[in-house]
Every structure is written in C-alpha cells, then in structure tokens.
Amino acid sequence: MDINEFRKHGKEMIDIIADYYENLNQVPPKSTVKPGYLYKLMPHEAPEEPESFEDIKGDIESKIMPGMTHWQSGNFFGWYPSNSSFPGMLGDMYSSMFNIVGFNWICSPAATELETVVMDWLAKLIGLDKRFLSINEDGTEGIGGGVIQGSASEAQIVAMIAARERMVVHLTSQGASDEEAESMRSKFVAYVSDQTHSATQKGAKIIGCKTRVISADAKFRLTKNALETAVAEDRNAGLVPFFVCGTFGTTNTAAIDDLSGIADVAEAEHIWFHVDAAYAGSALACPEFRPLAIGSERADSFNFNPHKWMLTNFDCSALWVADSTHLVNALSIHREYLPRVKGDTSFVKDYRDWQLPLGRRFRALKLWFVMRMYGVSGIRKHIRTHVSHAKWLEEQLLADGRYEIMAPTVFGLVVFRVKPQAIFGSSIIPEESKRSVNKINSTNVELVKRIQEDNRVFLVGTKVKGNDVVRAAVGSSHGTQENVKQLVQIIKKLTTEVIAENII
Ligand SMILES: *Cc1c(COP(=O)(O)O)cnc(C)c1O
Numbered sequence: 001m002d003i004n005e006f007r008k009h010g011k012e013m014i015d016i017i018a019d020y021y022e023n024l025n026q027v028p029p030k031s032t033v034k035p036g037y038l039y040k041l042m043p044h045e046a047p048e049e050p051e052s053f054e055d056i057k058g059d060i061e062s063k064i065m066p067g068m069t070h071w072q073s074g075n076f077f078g079w080y081p082s083n084s085s086f087p088g089m090l091g092d093m094y095s096s097m098f099n100i101v102g103f104n105w106i107c108s109p110a111a112t113e114l115e116t117v118v119m120d121w122l123a124k125l126i127g128l129d130k131r132f133l134s135i136n137e138d139g140t141e142g143i144g145g146g147v148i149q150g151s152a153s154e155a156q157i158v159a160m161i162a163a164r165e166r167m168v169v170h171l172t173s174q175g176a177s178d179e180e181a182e183s184m185r186s187k188f189v190a191y192v193s194d195q196t197h198s199a200t201q202k203g204a205k206i207i208g209c210k211t212r213v214i215s216a217d218a219k220f221r222l223t224k225n226a227l228e229t230a231v232a233e234d235r236n237a238g239l240v241p242f243f244v245c246g247t248f249g250t251t252n253t254a255a256i257d258d259l260s261g262i263a264d265v266a267e268a269e270h271i272w273f274h275v276d277a278a279y280a281g282s283a284l285a286c287p288e289f290r291p292l293a294i295g296s297e298r299a300d301s302f303n304f305n306p307h308k309w310m311l312t313n314f315d316c317s318a319l320w321v322a323d324s325t326h327l328v329n330a331l332s333i334h335r336e337y338l339p340r341v342k343g344d345t346s347f348v349k350d351y352r353d354w355q356l357p358l359g360r361r362f363r364a365l366k367l368w369f370v371m372r373m374y375g376v377s378g379i380r381k382h383i384r385t386h387v388s389h390a391k392w393l394e395e396q397l398l399a400d401g402r403y404e405i406m407a408p409t410v411f412g413l414v415v416f417r418v419k420p421q422a423i424f425g426s427s428i429i430p431e432e433s434k435r436s437v438n439k440i441n442s443t444n445v446e447l448v449k450r451i452q453e454d455n456r457v458f459l460v461g462t463k464v465k466g467n468d469v470v471r472a473a474v475g476s477s478h479g480t481q482e483n484v485k486q487l488v489q490i491i492k493k494l495t496t497e498v499i500a501e502n503i504i
Helices: 003-026 037-041 053-067 086-098 109-125 152-173 178-187 198-207 224-236 259-269 280-285 287-293 325-331 364-400 420-424 434-454 481-500
Strands: 145-149 188-193 210-214 240-247 272-276 301-304 317-321 403-407 413-418 460-464 467-473
Touching (some): 109 364, 152 317, 152 325, 178 188, 188 198, 198 210, 210 224, 224 240, 224 259, 280 301, 420 481, 434 481
Parallel strands (some): 188 210, 188 240
8 A cells, every 4th residue: 555545545444433423332342243244354474466445345244244243333232441532542542653663762763752651640630649749849850650551451461570579679678688588578468358350360470469359348349347357367378468359340330448447557567558430530530420439539549441432542541650669670670772861861661661561652642632623521421421311321220110220320320220019019019038039130131131132232240249120331432322212212112011021
C-alpha cells in the first residue's frame, strides 16, 4: 500500500467506523457463532501474493463481523462497560501514527512528559490525594506519580512488586541480613477478600507469594476486623503480611471495602495498601461519590481503568503510587544502550521502571484527547447519566413487584433476581426445602439464558451468596435511556414467560 492508497482507504475507514457506530443499536449485541467457526472459513496459510484492501474489507463483513460481540452497543449490559469514544479513537490514531516505543525520555520526550501531565490531571479529576501527584502544587517534583498500564491486572502485579521490595527493605532495616530478607519472600502473604478480583491472586502466583482469602461481610466488604484477625494469625504462623488489596467497586456486585479500616491495619502492620477501583474509580470524577472512597487517600497505590467507564479506548489503566522509590528500585536495570537523560532529571520519569515490559505505547494521547474534548463537565455528565439510568432501571424493577435487588445500586450496576414470591405465587414458600431453592435459582438462570437468546440486549448472570442473580451494567458510551427502556421491557416479558413455564 503506497501513501496515496493509504489516503484513499484511510478516509474510507473513517466512514466504515462511523457507519458501524450509527447502526450499532440495530444489531444483535451478542455473536451467535459456534466455537471454531472461523477456522473453517479461512485459508490455512498466509497469502503468497499481496491482497487488496477491498478483499480484506469484504472478509471483515462476511467472516469477522458475525463473530463479534458488540461491546460498544447501547444494548450491551454485560460484565462492566469498556467505553470507546470518538476523541479516544482520534488520540489512538495519533499514537498509531507515531508508533513510538517510549521506554525512556529520549525515545520521545513528549510521550513521557505528556503522560506525567495527564496522569496528574486525571488524579485531580478524580480527587486523589496530593501524595499521588508527580508534580507538587508548588511546582517541585513529588515522590509519587501516575503511570499508564495495560490493565488493572498488570497494575496489581506492579504494585505487588513494589510492596515486596519495600518489605525486603523493611526487614533488613529491622536487622535481617539481605540473604535472610530475600529468603523470607516465600513467606510473604497478600490479603484479598472472596469478592476481590482474581487479578490479585493471579499476581500473587506470578510473583510467587501466598494469598489469604478473607470472607467478605454480609455487605460483600473486606472489613477491618477480619483483616486484623487474619494478619495476626499469619504472623503467629511465621508468615510475613506485605500486601492488601482493598476494592472500590467489586466486580461481582460493585461493593466497597472498608477502606479506612484497611488503611488502619495496613499502617499499623507495615503492609502495602493497594486500592483496586478498576471499574468504579471513574465515578470519583463526580465529587458526590468521593465520600465513599474515604480511606483510599491513605493507600500506597491506587488503580482505575479509564478504559472501563471513562470514555478512553482500551487499553488504558491508570496506576498511581504515593512513593515511587520502591517501585523504581525493584524494576530498574541499567544497560549502556538504555541511556538515561543527563543533566537536570527533575520531571523526567523513565516509565520503563514503572511497568513490566520495556517498550510502551503512547497511550497518554488518547487520555489527553478524552479529557480535553469532553472536559471535566462532559466526563461527569457521562457518569451521572449512567448512574441515573441504573437507578431508573432499579425503580422499574421494584415497581413491577416481581424482582428483588440483591446488592445496592450505587454506580451503574444493577444486581437483581426474580423473587421467590413471584415464582411460587402467594402460596407459602418452603424456605428450607432444597427443591425450592433450586427452583428460584433455575428460574433466574433461565431468565438470563432467554435474554441472551432473544439477543436484543446482552447481560450476564452471576452468583451472590450462593443465589443465581441477574446483573445489568449500564455504562455504554453509546447507550441512551431508550436502550434501558427496551432492557426493562425485555426483562419483564421474558420473566412472564419463564414463570409461566414453571421451570424446576
Ligand atoms: C475489571 C476489573 C479488573 C480487571 O481489569 P483488567 O484491566 O482487565 O485487568 C480488576 N478489578 C476489578 C474490580 C475489575 O472490575
């Protein structure tokens, strides 16, 4: 493809994207292909001779499109949203244009410096504590700072590595030799609740430490008492507590851990406190949500995904640390071919030391585009609109009378089920009987299945305290109240059908 062909197809490409978004709400959100469908449609080797854009475009329509689940559809209420936006896409195009590998400042000074600037903007936008800023209010360089990671899972691993480093330093400061401190690493324990995202446990596997899973309370929260008890038990057993993950908006029910209580324990026990706000962190753009996150200002690291609910195309996960010393010490390795900037290094971060890989994309661009082209007001409006749609959905379900809400609706997530009274009618529910519990669960599982088969909207089910429930996450950048209205109609109609069929 020469540059003139690129001009032609590139312009065509924008029309393809615009058409896709224009028609997205009319398309069934979920792909219905069977596993292995694509292999049968594909040649089994790369073409010997170059092929044309037209040919590939044709295959996108006929072969790829059927295998797409449309996460950007306004009718997509599955898992958590993964927002795209037009400003985000434009920023990403610039990133593709430059296609740099920005591991050091000199690789492209603008890439490093823009990341520092936008991560400070973003920290202020969500009301993070000043400790997390790269540049202090008086213009001096801070010891904290933010960095863009690919995912919340990666951010967890990076935080755990920094935590491990800090603990090794702490142990040596307490009199352990370097060797002793190193050999104690296998005794390091990370704390999570049974509601914490699997990313923490995966991170623990990767770095080779233990995890202790603590039962969440009735409101799905990790509490101070439970953490304190677990830490004390582990200390008695000769283990070394070093990391705790507190969640602001769990994946299953959007619950919020007792962040202040966790901070108390973490401070008293010299444990690294990481806040996972992957989904709900975006809500902190709106000041009214900030009281819910009290305690996170005392964290050692804080992470949320603008690629979930803040209009920034995947991937963009924002991680801040209050003190970058341990992170940089843990991950910095010098090589002659990776020169650092000479002279005045203030305000210059070697972000390669803040992440797992060496190379990194220019992701700050899309975040900068989003913050500039929506403005703080536009981002707040985006969040508040979804929260109000979620509340409206909850009201509609409650007004119907056949549903119960299974976890508080705080953000855009509504967790509900068809309630036992609606399934058994007014007859007495044999609460204790296993058969009736099964029937309540299978009715709700069937409802989710029917909604997915109907395929005008998409959502998923989950389990809450052993009960099968329905989970609707409002938050598509391209969704409107109409999409939520349709969702309610479909839920109600299919509930009537499922109840009538008396599923056992
Ligand atoms: C989605 C989610 C994650 C995982 O996010 P990735 O960026 O895909 O790794 C972690 N924690 C919570 C609370 C989440 O909702």
